[in-house]
Amino acid sequence: MEMKFFEVKEGYYININYIVSIYYDKTDVATVTLTTEEVVHLNAVDAIRLKMFLAKYLNTK
Numbered sequence: 574m575e576m577k578f579f580e581v582k583e584g585y586y587i588n589i590n591y592i593v594s595i596y597y598d599k600t601d602v603a604t605v606t607l608t609t610e611e612v613v614h615l616n617a618v619d620a621i622r623l624k625m626f627l628a629k630y631l632n633t634k
Contacts, residue, residue, distance in 0.1 A: 579626050581619060589630065595623070 578586040591607045598604075603620035605613040615623060 577630055579623055581613060581615065587613060589627065 577589045579589055580586050593606045593608055596604045597620060601617040601620050603615040
């Protein structure tokens, strides 16, 4: 399995293969649930960065 990492903040990465769900609220804040049962909260800027990262990753597969 190819491992792709998204940098949430400096020194903290999410392996996108471990993402179970992403919930975006009305203000574009995101709650990401991982297979490890960890929940990561992203502010609006990081949530948009995650959307762009996933779109780019999925378009190159």
